[in-house]
Amino acid sequence: xxxxxxxxxxxxxxxxxxxxxxxxxxxxxxxxxxxxxxxxxxxxxxxxxxxxxxxxxxxxxxxxxxxxxxxxxxxxxxxxxxx
Numbered sequence: 120x121x122x123x124x125x126x127x128x129x130x131x132x133x134x135x136x137x138x139x140x141x142x143x144x145x146x147x148x149x150x151x152x153x154x155x156x157x158x159x160x161x162x163x164x165x166x167x168x169x170x171x172x173x174x175x176x177x178x179x180x181x182x183x184x185x186x187x188x189x190x191x192x193x194x195x196x197x198x199x200x201x202x
Contacts, residue, residue, distance in 0.1 A: 126162030129155075177201070 120128045133151060136144045151158050178198055185194040 120162060124163050124165070126159040129159055129162060 120126070120132065129151070133148045136148045181194060181197050181201065185197065
C-alpha cells in the first residue's frame with residue numbers, strides 16, 4: 120500500500136484492523152479516520168513534502184548548534200545565508 124501508491128486499499132485494511140485484538144493499531148485506525156481523505160491522498164498521489172522537510176531539518180540542526188551561543192542575529196544569518 121505504501122510503496123505502490125494504493126491508497127484505495129486503506130479502508131478495507133482499517134476495517135480488518137478494527138476486528139483484530141491489537142489496541143495500538145486501533146488507535147492508529149482512529150487517527151486515520153479523523154483525516155481519512157488526506158491519508159488516502161498521501162498514499163495515492165505522487166507528490167510529497169520531502170524538500171520542505173529537508174529544509175526544516177537543516178534549520179533545526181542550525182538551531183541546536185547555535186543554542187546558547189548568540190542572540191537572534193547570528194542564527195538568523197546562518198539560516199538565511201546557508202547553502
